[in-house]
Amino acid sequence: MPINYYLFLSLALFSIGMVGVLTRRNAIIIFMCIELMLNAVNLLLVAFSKMHHLKNLATSATAGTDGQLFVFFIMVVAAAEVSVGLAIIVMMYRNIHSVDIQFLNRLKH
Amino acid sequence: MAMLSFPNIAYLIPLLPLLGFLVNGLLRNQLSHRAIALIGSGVMALAFGISLLVFYHVPAGAPTILTAFDFIRIGELQIPFAFQLDALSSLFLLIITGIGFLIHVYSSAYMHEESASHYGRYFAYLNLFVFSMLLLVMGANYVILFIGWEGVGLCSYLLIGYWFRNPAYSQAANKAFVMNRIGDLAFLIAIFWLIARTGSVSFTDLPMAIGTVGQSAKLSSLDITGITLLLFIGATGKSAQIPLYTWLPDAMAGPTPVSALIHAATMVTAGIYMIARSNLLYTAAPLVLSIIAIIGVATALLAATIALRQNDIKKVLAYSTVSQLGFMFLALGSGAYVAAVFHVMTHAFFKALLFLGSGSVIHAMSGEQDIRKMGGLKKSLPITYWTFLIGCVAIAGIFPFSGFFSKDAILLSAFLKSPIFYVIALFTALLTAFYMFRLFFLTFGGSFRGTEEQHHHLHESPAAMTIPLVVLAILSIVGGWVGIPEVLMHGGDRLVAFLSPVIPVSSGHEISHATEYMLMGLSTGLVLLSILFAWNKYKQYRAEESDNSFARLLENKWYVDELYQAAIVQPLHKLGGWIRSVFEPKVADGAIQGIGRSVRYLSQQFRLIQNGQTGNYALWMVIGIVVILSVQFFLRK
Amino acid sequence: MNVTPYIFWFLSVLALFSALMMVTSRNPVYSVLWLIGTFFAISGHYILLNAQFLAVVNIIVYAGAIMVLFLFVIMLMNLNRETEPQKNRWLKFIGALAGGCLLLVLVAALKDAELKSQQAMVGGGSIGLIKVLGKELFTRYVVPFEISSLLFLSAMIGAAVIGKKENSQTLNS
Structure with missing residues (x-):
């Protein structure tokens, strides 16, 4: 497939995630949107790794593995991030009985 | 011992007084009167001895050029830190170091009542002065000459104001410095002019510049007139000629040996030396000569x-x-x-x-x-x-x-x-x-x-x-x-x-x-x-009657100081006063306060953007990304 | 007949649709479910690109573990109703506009990139296989791999510390 297709698909997914971040108030949904954006990037990385592989097929059998390993590490980090992030959201809910980010306006002070 | 033979030994002539300056200047609180006088006069005696050697070795023909290092090198322009040894400079070397030595010896007794640290300061200044003067006469181009020129101006200031606790003496020192600056400015412009037209400031290139050796001249007659006139203005400052002479009589505020050394024997002759050095140029400018x-x-x-x-x-x-x-x-x-x-x-x-x-x-x-x-x-x-x-x-x-x-x-x-x-x-x-x-x-x-x-x-x-x-x-x-x-x-x-x-x-x-x-x-x-x-x-003293007006005129030095005071200093003071009382509070302060006030007002407005909402920050961030990307995108086109 | 393009288009439409539904759903539980759908579509893309390892990991880690975690939290907070207060209509519009602009600018910027003739290898190549990736992971990337285990450990401790109930908390705003 032409790499452009993957590129634009990823951009579209990324932008949808961005719109979600900007329009929703629920912290959990926003968090999910961020996960979506991460996945959009992952998809693009895999697509590029395959492009790289195809391009260097003649000289190297393993060209492009780096990209896929990056995706792997991104997933690892995302998992860690989710665990901490959800813990924060739970704590926030426990304290203010809401997950509405409108109440998180302490940055002003 | 190639270093200690002619012509390399000539490097020592300016270096010795510099060494004396450093030792006496830095250790003036540690050394005794005797040590200070010995160092101060000793380096002069040595410099005089070497000058004698140089004087007897100086070649009759082309000058000996000693290049120490490249001082300035910008594109085509090359100004080496070089010394020129020829008849003129060796003669001046003898005068400066010889008379300088005698005056150092004289000073050791004359200034003996000063405390040791001031005594050291005095000798350090004297040595620095001699160093500058030697640079002036040994320099192989106008830039090195100018370094020495400025150096003697500085030392003159320092020594006139040697008794700086007396405000009148400090005033005299300031006057000498300012008067000299006026001349120095003209000198600098002349150097720049010369560089712009010929690309060289070396004395040995002067014949080429005026085209006496067959090829066409690099300087037009207007250039020569302008340069020589500006150099002469520089000389009037240093050598106390009309209209910049009034500093010299006031310079008598310094200790008397200083007056002898600087204001009679050496420094004031710098202008003469410079013009004699540039005699080729001056001969080509009869108007300036007149x-x-x-x-x-x-x-x-x-x-x-x-x-x-x-x-x-x-x-x-x-x-x-x-x-x-x-x-x-x-x-x-x-x-x-x-x-x-x-x-x-x-x-x-x-x-x-x-x-x-x-x-x-x-x-x-x-x-x-x-x-x-x-x-x-x-x-x-x-x-x-x-x-x-x-x-x-x-x-x-x-x-x-x-x-x-x-x-x-x-x-x-x-x-x-x-x-x-x-x-x-x-x-x-x-x-x-x-x-x-x-x-x-x-x-x-x-x-x-x-x-x-x-x-x-x-x-x-x-x-x-x-x-x-x-x-x-x-x-x-x-x-x-x-x-x-x-x-x-x-x-x-x-x-x-x-x-x-x-x-x-x-x-x-x-x-x-x-x-x-x-x-x-x-x-x-x-x-x-x-x-x-x-x-x-x-032969028999009697009080001079100064009733006639001409005598009073002479006694008051033709009122030249008063004239300068009224024509130049007072208007400048008035201008300064006006700036302080009108310009400063109204315009300058107003502008500065205005900047402060407008910044405060704007920041008060911008503060409202910071509402603490996380979502808003994200929104602004996205807008920022969009703007940056689009700017880059459209600028690339 | 080559079915790859059809699969590609199907998966792409599925991913975009699910993503849109995820963003627009009022009920958080639905959002989670639509997101899982998106992840499945992306995993499908991975399989199409012969990145089998990542496809499997994506399903296990993301669609499985992470999204279940989300679901748990939502259930825990009793948010499975359409209780979320809505943002101001204008703010929503501006947010959507900003996101749209971002897409527009990115597409405009990348449309003329030097990638037109480049192809992604579909359905072939061995680099996505566990064998190849595993070998790389345990040779060249062994240090980052080990460090990521430390990251997990600290995330675990962090989550436990943050999530611990404290009596003295008075963070009422």
Whole structure:
């Protein structure tokens, strides 16, 4: 497939995630949107790794593995991030009985 | 030992005083009086010895150029840090280090009452001054010369303001500095002009610049006139000519040996040296030469008239210096560069002698400088008396003292330039003889007019002070014998021959021997008459009546200081006052406060954006990304 | 007949649709479910690109573990109703506009990139296989791999510390 297709698909997914971040108030949904954006990037990385592989097929059998390993590490980090992030959201809910980010306006002070 | 032979040894000449400056300056709190004097004078003695060596080795033909390192290199322009050793610079080296050494020795006794740290400071300044002066005369291009030029200006400031606790002295130092700056600016512009037109500032490239060696000139006649005029303005600042001379009499605020060293023997001759060094350029600019001659003769006459009615012993000598410098510029303007250099040399001898003699007098009088309160010092100060007399005779120009030969050469050149110059110069020479002997008779003749206490304290100065006086007195007598005119002794004018590699011998204005004898006889006779007149008038002191307005005019130095004050200083003060009272609070403060206020107002508005909502920040971030990307995107197109 | 393009288009449409539904759903539980759908579509893309390892990991880690975690939290907070207060209509519009602009600018910027003729290898190549990736992971990337275990450990501790109930908390705003 032409790499452009993957590129634009990823951009579209990324932008949808961005719109979600900007329009929703629920912290959990926003968090999910961020996960979506991460996945959009992952998809693009895999697509590029395959492009790289195809391009260097003649000289190297393993060209492009780096990209896929990056995706792997991104997933690892995302998992860690989710665990901490959800813990924060739970704590926030426990304290203010809401997950509405409108109440998180302490940055002003 | 390649380093310690000619010409490399010449590097030591400026380095030694620099070393003395560093040691005395940095360790002035640790060293004793004796050590400081030993270091200060010792480096000068060594430098003088090396200068003698250089003087005897200096080649008769092309100059020896010593390049230490590349000082400035920008594109095509190359300015090496180089020294030039030739007849002219080696002669000046001898004068500077020789007289400098004598004055250092003299100072060691004269300044002995200063505390050790001030004593060290004094010698450090003196050494730094000599270092700068040596740079000035040894530099192989205008930039190195300018470094020395600025250096002597700085040292002059430091030494005039040596007793900086006295506000009047600090004022005098400021005045000297500011006056010098005016000239320096013109000098700098001249250097820039030269670089812009020829791309070189080396003296050895000057013939190429004016195109005397066959190829076309790099400088047009307008360029040459402009450059030489600007250089001359620079020289008027340093060498105290009209209109920038007023700093020199005030510079007498410094210690007397400083006056002798800087304001008589060396620094003020820097302008003469510079013009003599640039003689090729000046010869190509006859208009500027005429201007120089006019300024020179006018300065000589003006300063001589002022000196007639001054009562401060040092002020008289200061004005006589200005007057003698005027003579030298007259010689330069008449194209007699050798005569000017000759007079620099002889003047250095007898003026240093006179200043040091006056220092001896002041020392004996416990700081009194007013000649109306002296008199009859002949008995108490025999050595000073005799040496001072020799100095006066020399400056008056009586055969066979040194002043006679150099002054005669100048008068002769003035006569060849124009009889009007000659008449004025001769008249000025008469005035010189008159005021010098007025000073002499008032100081040493008659009876003592000071207080009883001063009379009690009168004493001859110590040997460290009298020996330099004696040496200078001998030099004042014999110093002129290197330039005996052709008419008196065949081949007697050795100076012209010696300087011929630097200053081409001009010919074609031969005058008959009879005329020359007549001119000499005329000047000598008139000078003797003038001295007689002074003796008649001042052998017995009586209070000078200054009721007539001309005398008052002279006593107040033609009101030149007041004129400058009213024409330049006052308007500047007014402008400053206006800026302080109107411009500063209204415009400058307003602008600054306005900036502050508008920033505060804007930030108060922008603060509202910061509402603490996380979502908003994300939104702004996205907008920012969009803007940056689109800017980059559209700019790339 | 080559079915790859059809699969590609199907998966792409599915992913975009699910993503849109995820963003627009009022009920958080539905959002989670739509997101899982998106992840499945992306995993499908991975399989199409012969990145089998990542496809499997994506399903296990993301669609499985992470999204279940989300679901748990939502259930825990009793948010499975349409209780979320809605943002101001204008703010929503501006947010959507900003996101749209971002897409527009990115597409405009990348449309002329030097990638037109480049192809992604579909359905072939061995680099996505566990064998190849595993070898790389345990040779060249062994240090980052080990460090990521430390990251997990600290995330675990962090989550436990943050999530611990404290009596003295008075963070009422």
